[in-house]
Amino acid sequence: MTEKDLISLDSLMKHPDVVKVTAKENQQLIDRRESIPPSCEVFENSCIALEDRGQYEFEIDPEAARKLPDIIHNKVQAVVGVECPSEEEAAEHGKARAIGVVFSGGPAPGGHNVIAGIYDAAVKANPDTKVLGFLMGPDGVIENEYTVLTKEIVDNYRNLGGFGMIKTGRTKIDSVKKVSSARQTCKDLGLDALVIIGGDDSNTNAAFLAQELKDDGVQVIGVPKTIDGDIQVRDKSGNVLCAMSFGFHTAARAFATEISNLCTDASSDVKYWHICKVMGRVASHLALEVALQTHANLTLIGEELSEYVDYERIQKAEATGQTDYTAYGMTLRHLSRVICNGIVRRAAVGKNYGVMVIPEGVLEFINEIQTFIIKLNTIIADFNEMHDRPFHLEFQRLEEKLEYLRRLARRSREDDSFTLWNTRDDDLFSDLPIFFQEGLLMERDSHGNFPFSQVETDKVIMGLVQDYLAWLRDQGKYKVGLTRDYYEKTMKKGGADPQLYGPVLFRNYQDGEFLLMKEEIMSLKTLTQEMIRCNALKEGESIPSAVQAIYKKSIPSFKTQVHFYGYDGRGSDPTWFDCTYTYNLGLTVFSLIAAGATGQMAAIRNLERDFETWEPIGIPIGPLMHLEERKGKLTLVIEKSTVQLNSASFQVVKNLREKWLAAHPGPDEFRRPGPISMGDPRSEDRPITLALNALGSTPPEE
Template identity: 65%
Template sequence: MQSKENINITQLIQKNSAIQQVVSNISNELVARREHKPALCKVFLNEFTKTVETDDYKFDIHVEAKKRLPDIIVNKVRVLEGLSSADDSLIKKYCKKRNIGIVFSGGPAPGGHNVIAGLYDAAKKANPESSVYGFLLGPDGIIENECVELTDDIVNAYRNLGGFGMIKTGRTKIDSKEKMSLSKETCRKLELDALIIVGGDDSNTNAAFLAQEMYKDGVQIIGVPKTIDGDIQVRDAKGTVLCAISFGFHTAALSFANSISNLCTDSSSDVKYWHICKVMGRVASHLALEVALQTHPNITLIGEDLANYVDIRRLEKAKQEGTTDYTAFGMTLRHLSRVICDGIVRRGAVGKNFGVIVIPEGVLEFINEIQVFIIKLNTIIAKYNSTHDTDFHSDFPVLEDKLEYLRRLAKTAREEGTFTIWNTRDDDLFNDVPAFFQEGLLTERDSHGNFQFSQVETDKVLMGLVKDYLKILKEKGRYKIGISRDSFNKTLEKGNLDPLLIGPVLFNNFGEDFLIVKDSITSIKTLNQALIRDEIIREGDKIPGPVEKIYKKSIPSFKTQLHFYGYDGRGNDPSGFDCVYGYNLGLTAFSLIANGATGQMAAIKNLEKAFEKWEPIGIPIAPLMRIEERKGKMELVLEKTIVDVNAPCFNIVKELREKWLGAYPGDDDYRKPGPVRFIEKCEENRPLTFVLNELAKEE
């Protein structure tokens, strides 16, 4: 039963419109976003558009793509052109009543709602009687014919907003005859003229196969590139960039960068934590690279750079011995931990026992021994699933069960002397891996058969090795916190001690700005011995208080805070760049449909340049496909794009690593990117990787 006081509060809320506004879920930001109208590419300022096939761009076509996608493999790049007027035949084709479906596939990415808004606006402008259907919960909506006809009210509620809340999303693949048949039936029942699939590499792969299957049915299939990882980038055979990045990348990078910048501020204020920031990027480090440019963290790992690492010293040693050490090619997990330790020790030497490290979630994919484990375990799990009525993870629900199964495989290989994918050496090496990491490597694969790096505590794995090695360096006296000379002088003078007398006894670099306690002084006992040896004190005397205080300040305490940046960034409201990008992609998708295209990816050429140079195009999907390993089998899929370590943007980051490490006295070079905005002029209007690559071309 409500009390009188509660009833009064209820009445107060009901009667007071100002209070209602304060507690409403409609904020000023929300209102402004919904009312904001993204800029249009020049071509869309015209009443109509047409598409023109061009032979300017060629692709290296895989024989398997030619075999399996015969009707769409001949597609060419289509360039959009604007028309202020048109003849009757074009108007009739362009403005006919259409039924168009659209579906989100895979994880959310900022800008997706604007793709729908652009499509919806263009379709309704061409013919108000056209219908746009949003399939609910991803491809399952197509298979099960679960959809909603979009209206002004529905679309207007989500303009310029993040997430995929309008129609939700899912990860199902239409990858079987049954699913394909049900999808075709849905298209027939709704009398769809076209279906737009908004998704990543797997989803656009799906779009290509759907386009082939529905080619004779007359249902047009258009893909739209979506992923915050930034691994959908399209170039022709000559390297000409046709699609520089997928929508959502810019917003996610800015969102992560703003949070990581705040950690840089906190770290340099509290001066006691190393913040370890893992950012999304399963097989490519584009986000980590962009975040590095946005924030200047002290250490940034780029997986593609690690894969190219060559240990020159080991190669030279092997050469002297008349052999070749193939393990010298590529970074090992142990060596990577040493690289991180080196940076931590060097910062410590100038009194900076804090910092920020950025790690891409998929960094382990670029580490030799881990990649071998992943490939072998993927194959073992896929083979088990294909030869049993149940699946691997159901039959072996706990870690010990999984390990026992691997032991049996190794035992079989040892006793029978036959080749098996998992041998005794693999088993021995795997047993040396921490249990939580074993669990991660054996975790259930995603619906596409991919290893789920986000489920593995990459940062914990690396930091475990780092802490172990720092402990060794500390015991050897090689990991110390530098003491400022002024602090040392003041502390000793306050205790009536002579800094010039005691300094050379304590430090191996006395006279420099930051003083490092000698390697040989690793404890109170060794400190006492050093003072006695240099006749500062006598046997049995106590260590002077100021001297002991200085020594204790030099003892490092390595403390970490682990952070993961993924879901927060992909759920962010889109930046101005992604608002405009997404909306124009929706307009492009409709233009391709209106001009009879299928098996094409809606894209914007020249994204890396100023907005007035953007060129909407359609890219044929089939020629982009390659054979890759999925679920233990070789599959025809859209090829992912990893970081180009020869690109100017990467080499600039590489050149500035030493500066950003901050292993020098004084303030660090941290950069403040600011929060994600959608119309403010001070927001970065495109990724900094784009800016640097373009500036380098001008030189």
């Protein structure tokens, strides 16, 4: 390179257009950061107070009451404005404070706006208030690692995704030593309040910290965060207090945009089934929302599978005077049949492609899988207790383990009192793919629990689907439908008479829009036999090339592309809904702190309705906690919320399932959700599931 070239390159790199297009920040980013979401009307007051809402009550767990005596009787509190505050009220609201903020758990879009809302409200009340951001999650609280948040720092992250401002971590402050360290940090920094922004486990931590730090004068406020959407709060009468945790809408929209692109791709090259696994291990809210956003051809909802009842099996058992308890809940085998039915029906109208959405935790809703896990846990534990060598040392190869199970099945046939592992168990287990059998028989953790997270959900289900499709293809039941026009053109081009061969080849030649090859034609050999039987071919003659071409075109090839949607959605810039929701959550947090609350979760009531009806509230965390088995022992936790099968959103998806499958001639029903934007009045203003559920709970207008 010459000196002249070097000078030229230097000039190029300094050119204003080069600097502009290669800059870290673009104009859209700048505009997004400068946008200030609207605030609920109550926050326009110069002073606020909290008003108990006694009509909302909870069933209190005795263990929660025992461990959280100082916060268990907290009430739901509404944030209200004080028109003419007294000097004492104004002074308390506007005093200088030190407020600590920490992210806990995985990122969720909108978290930065929670901090922005807290910061804006705090400095508005008193410019001397300090907001401290603990670094790297709860570890920052334990180790006293923090940064003082300034306007410059906060402004740099407004309306942006991720938790990059102060980072996050998954440590839990759940031991005497950790609580002691957290207490010392609060004391050293002179904290008046600690805000924990996290999921169900993190808000559980917030409740225990509120109890522990109450006598120290440190208020603890939780904020509901999880893209899974499984933090939803209702009182014991079913009144919705928190319809959705923040981050859900953005993640669902991000997933939906990518899956919508796959819908476009699938209907373009018409050769792949795209299997889209979306986050949601315990609940299927994301899968439900993605279905509404994209109209994917098939969507599995785990909660529906767990409620399935096989009435045919029940009737067969009743006829013999027995009760088949395994008929309650979907089996893997039946689920694979349901999926295959949709695939076969689409192929019959020429659509040997499609898009399927699977929630990450769908296997946890399959009755037989749960039964297998419970039974195998017992079998392994019993063996370990009765023998000198542990089960996994005694039977190291899969075949050895399977043979042991077969021996147990034989024992059940010989001994009616032995029911732990019967012939049906063994038959169902044998249907599972080998890798999944190995997974279910893998060594348990230190608590004896099955490590579910290590199972490849999509691989398990699609393995069974591919096996059954292969069987259907061999039986002549899985065929690709051909248009009559294509058939006639191909035949004429090959010099064959379409009218002569049509009734020979197709089961619906007289009236079918998409022609389906006869079921008995499963190979070139059976094609030859059928043509000879119908006098369309003589013994020893070759099948006309045009007929062979049509036959080959009718043979389906099931090809899949598997995709996982999780971390990409967590890091997306938030939607208008999540930006507004989280900013108002931040304002609510400060209101709770200023009014002296502790052990409360900041929330917005009426999220599912128009913004003008949103009501900032504090929900007591203690009464939300119940005993649940975690890692082999009973622990107080906040119960995760699952998809309600009687909800309007699920009922709409269920009712439109056949339409979206589009197993008919003509175009698919795919929906394009559009890109995530900030401030576009044409953008949806809330998750579709929430909008539908609001309609479902609102009486029709007169």
